[in-house]
Amino acid sequence: METDEKKLNFPENEYREVSICDDFYDDPYMPNDLEINSVSWLNEEEIETIDQNEINHGCLVFNRLGSTDIIYQAKKKNVKMVGKYMMGDVLGEGSYGKVKEVLDSENLCRLAVKILTKRKLRRIPNGEQNVQREIQLLRNLKHKNVIELIDVLMNDEKQKMYLIMEYCVGGLQELVDSAPEKKLPLFQVHKYFKQLIFGLEYLHGRGVIHKDIKPGNLLLTLDQTLKISDFGVAEALEMLSVDDTCSTAQGSPAFQPPEIANGQEIFSGFKVDIWSSGVTLYNLSTGKYPFEGDNLYKLLENIGKLNWREPPELLHNIDTHLADLIIGMLQAEPYKRLTLQQIQNEVWFLSIPLINCQEIPIPPLKGDKYRCSTVLPYLESFHYDFERDSDEMYYTERDLNQSLIKQSVENIDSIKLQSGSGVNEDPSSFSNSASSQKTKKHKTSSGSSGKRRSKKPVSCISVRKLTHCRTS
Numbered sequence: 001m002e003t004d005e006k007k008l009n010f011p012e013n014e015y016r017e018v019s020i021c022d023d024f025y026d027d028p029y030m031p032n033d034l035e036i037n038s039v040s041w042l043n044e045e046e047i048e049t050i051d052q053n054e055i056n057h058g059c060l061v062f063n064r065l066g067s068t069d070i071i072y073q074a075k076k077k078n079v080k081m082v083g084k085y086m087m088g089d090v091l092g093e094g095s096y097g098k099v100k101e102v103l104d105s106e107n108l109c110r111l112a113v114k115i116l117t118k119r120k121l122r123r124i125p126n127g128e129q130n131v132q133r134e135i136q137l138l139r140n141l142k143h144k145n146v147i148e149l150i151d152v153l154m155n156d157e158k159q160k161m162y163l164i165m166e167y168c169v170g171g172l173q174e175l176v177d178s179a180p181e182k183k184l185p186l187f188q189v190h191k192y193f194k195q196l197i198f199g200l201e202y203l204h205g206r207g208v209i210h211k212d213i214k215p216g217n218l219l220l221t222l223d224q225t226l227k228i229s230d231f232g233v234a235e236a237l238e239m240l241s242v243d244d245t246c247s248t249a250q251g252s253p254a255f256q257p258p259e260i261a262n263g264q265e266i267f268s269g270f271k272v273d274i275w276s277s278g279v280t281l282y283n284l285s286t287g288k289y290p291f292e293g294d295n296l297y298k299l300l301e302n303i304g305k306l307n308w309r310e311p312p313e314l315l316h317n318i319d320t321h322l323a324d325l326i327i328g329m330l331q332a333e334p335y336k337r338l339t340l341q342q343i344q345n346e347v348w349f350l351s352i353p354l355i356n357c358q359e360i361p362i363p364p365l366k367g368d369k370y371r372c373s374t375v376l377p378y379l380e381s382f383h384y385d386f387e388r389d390s391d392e393m394y395y396t397e398r399d400l401n402q403s404l405i406k407q408s409v410e411n412i413d414s415i416k417l418q419s420g421s422g423v424n425e426d427p428s429s430f431s432n433s434a435s436s437q438k439t440k441k442h443k444t445s446s447g448s449s450g451k452r453r454s455k456k457p458v459s460c461i462s463v464r465k466l467t468h469c470r471t472s
């Protein structure tokens with residue numbers, strides 16, 4: 001067994017042993033309902049606390065276990081409802097909080113919920129403001145290529161906010177990260193890019209500047225529909241504003257245009273989104289970024305001076321028409337940059353690309369390439385686990401019938417002896433009905449299962465109960 005022990009210098013007999021799976025640090029999606037043998041699963045916060053306490057009181061040993069050495073024992077999946085939404089597992093985590101899968105219990109729609117805690121929001125600069133803005137913006141948007149905000153729930157007691165959104169199977173960033181050269185086949189890029197432009201056209205038409213277009217904010221549904229998401233730094237233009245002038249920028253540095261990198265105070269909002277869509281297109285089709293830097297300062301300097309990572313002419317090796325489009329979108333001067341209308345008239349945009357290889361599939365989530373519903377196991381557990389827990393107490397119907405017949409014959413014999421009267425009842429039906437009453441009684445008195453309906457046939461009863469039934 002591969003262990004990695006870290007001992008602190010305290011008296012030898014005073015130590016506590018904590019085992020942590022290797023994957024713990026690597027897998028942010030590890031559900032917190034797993035137990036490692038007898039050692040409780042510790043979350044990061046708990047480890048921090050233990051670390052502090054144990055350092056004060058004794059010696060702490062960290063056993064680092066290989067993930068293969070760990071026997072996972074699935075803990076009971078307790079159904080959790082938030083309003084009418086049944087919670088599933090974690091789909092991802094951003095700086096604002098976790099995103100989990102949910103099921104709308106009224107219409108059985110598969111959805112996603114972004115869970116935000118006030119405590120966390122307060123720690124993020126403009127956190128609360130950004131969320132309020134996102135909610136306000138999304139409530140007024142409805143387009144095939146823009147993520148739909150379906151519901152917003154608050155829990156004042158827990159200081160939590162739940163944003164219920166359309167369910168997506170993953171994002172373009174995950175897709176690119178899983179691809180061999182961190183890039184996608186051009187026909188696949190084409191499919192997504194077109195949808196990005198349609199979504200942006202809708203947003204700009206409604207006076208909304210996204211300001212943070214990047215692969216990580218472009219999600220995909222099961223049917224490969226692209227959804228522009230994460231409106232945390234987006235801006236809605238004033239109703240009567242004469243142009244698209246903006247003054248604040250909080251997007252991701254690598255996707256920012258030169259006017260922002262150079263610190264310009266006001267700029268055209270629409271052209272910011274065009275630039276970052278150009279960087280996205282470059283990234284998806286080449287696996288690289290057009291501008292890079294060892295640090296943030298260098299990166300912004302390179303963008304500001306239009307120091308391309310590689311000469312833009314090299315792009316022509318990929319596809320001449322695609323190169324023309326990228327170069328047109330990455331023009332330093334905003335007024336020279338292509339408009340959404342011009343982009344849609346570009347040759348590459350209008351072309352039907354050659355499908356010459358396999359599409360890059362959405363990578364598996366926690367090993368599940370089909371991305372099956374994670375809510376179903378909670379539902380199954382809610383309805384069936386009671387019976388499963390006590391499976392070893394049950395015999396098959398065949399076993400039962402044989403023992404019932406044997407015992408019932410004994411019963412009849414003893415009744416005959418006691419009363420001297422003849423009994424004509426079918427022995428098995430007698431025992432069945434008596435024992436089934438007992439079974440029902442047992443189930444209702446077991447408390448926790450009061451609401452659950454048994455799916456087991458009534459004749460499946462335990463021998464212990466049957467014995468009890470015979471002697472009473």
Ligand SMILES: Nc1ncnc2c1ncn2[C@@H]1O[C@H](COP(=O)(O)OP(=O)(O)OP(=O)(O)O)[C@@H](O)[C@H]1O
Pocket residue numbers: 091092093094095096097098099112114147165166167168169170171216217219229230
């Ligand atoms: N509607 C959704 N359906 C399915 N998964 C989602 C959905 N929204 C977000 N996710 C997943 O949750 C992750 C976190 O999303 P979120 O929008 O909170 O943060 P982010 O955009 O990744 O990061 P940040 O907010 O820090 O910029 C995403 O990377 C994605 O994998």
